[in-house]
Amino acid sequence: MREKFLNWLNIILVADVFLVFLGFGWFAIAVIGEATGVHLGLDLWHQLWIPVFNPAIGILMGGAILSGIISWISKKFSANQ
Numbered sequence: 001m002r003e004k005f006l007n008w009l010n011i012i013l014v015a016d017v018f019l020v021f022l023g024f025g026w027f028a029i030a031v032i033g034e035a036t037g038v039h040l041g042l043d044l045w046h047q048l049w050i051p052v053f054n055p056a057i058g059i060l061m062g063g064a065i066l067s068g069i070i071s072w073i074s075k076k077f078s079a080n081q
Helices: 002-036 042-080
Strands: none
Touching: 002 042
16 A cells, blocks of 8 residues: 555656646746747746646645655664564
8 A cells, every 4th residue: 555655656746846847947938038028928927836836846845755754664664673
């Protein structure tokens, strides 16, 4: 059960990492576009920051911490046996 949970957690975290990277890439390109006078969706990115990208970063951090804690606990229990 624990291995299946960790496998799903890792799959979700990998997908979340790609979402965060996509958001960062969009932000970087949109900022460069705004600096050159070309509108590439910076306003839309700002509207999506709170409902999409901010929770994605939080889920990524929380999942990484949870994965590390589960790994640490499983190593502690397997070392005691």
